[in-house]
Amino acid sequence: MPATLLFCSDPLNPRGVDDHFAAQAEAVRTADGTVALLDHDALIAGDAAAAVRRVPRSAGTMWYRGWMIPVDRYRELAQALSGRGCALAVSPECYAKAHELPGWYEFFAELTPRSRWTEAKPGEVPGESVLAGLAGSLGPGAGIVKDYVKSRKDEWDTACFVPDLADVAALRRVVERFLELQGEYLAGGVVLREFEDFTDEGGGRAAEARVWWLDGEPVLVGPHPDDPAVCPEPDLSVVAPAVSALGCRFVTTDIARRADGSWRVIEVGDGQVSDLPPGVDAMALIGPLVAASSPAVPGGQ
Numbered sequence: 001m002p003a004t005l006l007f008c009s010d011p012l013n014p015r016g017v018d019d020h021f022a023a024q025a026e027a028v029r030t031a032d033g034t035v036a037l038l039d040h041d042a043l044i045a046g047d048a049a050a051a052v053r054r055v056p057r058s059a060g061t062m063w064y065r066g067w068m069i070p071v072d073r074y075r076e077l078a079q080a081l082s083g084r085g086c087a088l089a090v091s092p093e094c095y096a097k098a099h100e101l102p103g104w105y106e107f108f109a110e111l112t113p114r115s116r117w118t119e120a121k122p123g124e125v126p127g128e129s130v131l132a133g134l135a136g137s138l139g140p141g142a143g144i145v146k147d148y149v150k151s152r153k154d155e156w157d158t159a160c161f162v163p164d165l166a167d168v169a170a171l172r173r174v175v176e177r178f179l180e181l182q183g184e185y186l187a188g189g190v191v192l193r194e195f196e197d198f199t200d201e202g203g204g205r206a207a208e209a210r211v212w213w214l215d216g217e218p219v220l221v222g223p224h225p226d227d228p229a230v231c232p233e234p235d236l237s238v239v240a241p242a243v244s245a246l247g248c249r250f251v252t253t254d255i256a257r258r259a260d261g262s263w264r265v266i267e268v269g270d271g272q273v274s275d276l277p278p279g280v281d282a283m284a285l286i287g288p289l290v291a292a293s294s295p296a297v298p299g300g301q
Helices: 019-030 040-044 071-082 092-099 101-108 128-138 153-159 168-185 240-246 282-291
Strands: 004-010 013-017 034-038 060-065 086-088 115-119 143-146 189-194 208-214 217-223 250-257 263-270
Touching (some): 004 019, 013 034, 019 034, 019 282, 040 071, 060 282, 071 086, 071 092, 092 101, 092 263, 101 240, 115 128, 168 189, 208 282
Parallel strands (some): 060 086
Antiparallel strands (some): 143 189, 208 217, 208 250
């Protein structure tokens, strides 16, 4: 059976692939794989059955390549596909593990800024005592506010960076603004991370490399989508053991060099929903996915 990749459909043309993923879908066909379509809008709205109505029955195990999916909706997607005799190559448990910081943090704790978190619902601002407890466990100094998946680094001064975590009133203001901007798209809760000083090789941002790992092996090293013109060459020997310990089939690590020369992991993500930067050959990623169509998963997940 040809390998199948599941892509988001075009909202204006449900029979076609979303333009953002068109080159990747063409790479699947070139590699003799099969393309299936997911209605992402229907899935996010809570209608998983409608979301997979164009997926062929008994299509086997498939990789997803598309827009981010909340963990609960991904679980519903897996259930809906199972009802059609299909399965996702990445289980819901492993998707959550790689997609959200509380799932991957323990495996990368020595390689990433120290972090603490608390669950929160959209619009629910943690009390000052909760924030003080999180900040106090990180120690003095600056910090970053984000949720389990994303930050608001484009609103750096108002919804991301905290100059002094000991200033709980200022911390609360940043958290409150962050939650306001995230709105219903808040993922999981609020995360505080220690601020680390990274070298600036990317026009105002730390120069990050996005590394794609498939079954524990790096298959593609490219730039970060936020700055596709810059791509450092990280030392992957320090990251590979943590990726292996995580035990998920398809993940990404965003890596940057700290000012002291150390390579640090900024974020970990599920490879299915990590964006491929413009200018990167889609076949470099899609070819290995088509070839790795076996459902075997490291660590039994």
